[in-house]
Amino acid sequence: MxxxxxxxxxxxxxxxxxxxxxxxxxxxxxxxxxxxxxxxxxxxxxxxxxxxxxxxxxxxxxxxxxxxxxxxxxxxxxxxxxxxxxxxxxxxxxxxxxxxxxxxxxxxxxxxxxxxxxxxxxxxxxxxxxxxxxxxxxxxxxxxxxxxxxxxxxxxxxxxxxxxxxxxxxxxxxxxxxxxxxxxxxxxxxxxxxxxxxxxxxxxxxxxxxxxxxxxGWTQQFQAEIQRTHVDLEAVLEEKSITLDELANLKVGDVLQLQATPRSKITLQCNDQSLFTCSIGQADGSYCLKVDDFIHQEEDIFDDILSS
Missing domain, CATH: 3.40.1550.10 (CheC-like)
Structure with a gap:
């Protein structure tokens, strides 16, 4: 809730x-x-x-x-x-x-x-x-x-x-x-x-x-149209930093080791901005996410959005 x-x-x-x-x-x-x-x-x-x-x-x-x-x-x-x-x-x-x-x-x-x-x-x-x-x-x-x-x-x-x-x-x-x-x-x-x-x-x-x-009336219509706008969400399990040299040497078949586990928190993002932390699960044979909490980064999010 x-x-x-x-x-x-x-x-x-x-x-x-x-x-x-x-x-x-x-x-x-x-x-x-x-x-x-x-x-x-x-x-x-x-x-x-x-x-x-x-x-x-x-x-x-x-x-x-x-x-x-x-x-x-x-x-x-x-x-x-x-x-x-x-x-x-x-x-x-x-x-x-x-x-x-x-x-x-x-x-x-x-x-x-x-x-x-x-x-x-x-x-x-x-x-x-x-x-x-x-x-x-x-x-x-x-x-x-x-x-x-x-x-x-x-x-x-x-x-x-x-x-x-x-x-x-x-x-x-x-x-x-x-x-x-x-x-x-x-x-x-x-x-x-x-x-x-x-x-x-x-x-x-x-x-x-x-x-x-x-x-x-125009304001209400504009708000209603905005709320119907489709947005893309991304679920990020983990982010890993590597050097440019390591990236250039990657080839088909290489394995990248991650520290994440099935109990790790997932970050739900929109337009590269973090919105929620989530838990991963399964339902009807598919992976699903449960929203756990907001990410309280209003000022940082605003800074990053405007500098992108």
């Missing part, structure tokens, strides 16, 4: 498809709000108007984002105790140079800075101040679904040290485009999926006043 405190198996099977932005309609709303609040904050600090808009929201590998910004950005590592995880906010070179000009009174008449040099101390200090503003804006943007506290930890100039999770893991990445005095630059926000796991239900429901109401 399944216990009521367990999440439905349909939720677990749906998780195997990963998390798409379309399934979390509150995410674009949160990033839009962050862009709007950050623009309002910059207008109070700069003589020239600043415009901030969301240019991209998607799922990217952490390592790919860091590699793309190596030697071209400053990144702030931010810790949130409520989620017990770290986020990343980054400013690219054009963003920092443009904000330096705007905040110190430039009117855009001179050519933009085109320099690959390291960031100066004053540029890093200004970036730190802007990071604090961005952190407050992100806090404010999440208020409609979760009260969180974002704590600035440090600035990294090398993306190798700005890792907030395994490089192969996937994170939600929002890119915000800033425009002022004919200049432009980009801010990026990276939120690991482990942080969003407990918020998925809230992110999937548009808060009243934040967006269009969903069609209840």
């Amino acid at each position: 399944m216990q009521s405190h367990h999440s439905p198996i349909t939720d677990r099977l749906l998780d195997a498809a990963g998390t798409s932005i379309e399934r979390l309609p509150m995410l674009p709303i949160i990033f839009d709000r962050m862009a709007r609040v950050f623009a309002d904050t910059m207008r109070q600090r700069a003589a020239s108007p600043c415009y901030v808009s969301v240019s991209y929201i998607g799922n990217d590998r952490i390592g790919d984002v860091l590699d793309a910004n190596e030697a071209n950005a400053l990144a702030a590592v931010v810790y949130t105790p409520e989620w017990d995880t770290r986020l990343l906010i980054g400013f690219d070179r054009d963003f920092i140079f443009s904000m330096m000009e705007v905040m110190y009174g430039s009117d855009g008449s001179e050519p933009p800075i085109d320099d690959e040099r390291p960031f100066s101390n004053i540029e890093t200090r200004v970036a730190r101040s802007l990071f604090n503003d961005a952190i407050k804006c992100l806090e404010d943007a999440f208020k409609s679904i979760s009260d969180i506290t974002l704590k600035f930890e440090r600035i990294e100039t090398r993306m190798d040290f700005a890792v907030i999770g395994r490089r192969n893991n996937t994170a939600v990445v929002g890119r915000l485009l800033m425009q002022a005095i004919g200049r432009g630059g980009e801010m990026f926000v990276m939120v690991p999926h482990t942080a969003l796991t407990p918020l998925r239900q809230n992110l999937a429901q548009v808060v009243s006043g934040e967006g269009n109401h969903r069609d209840k």
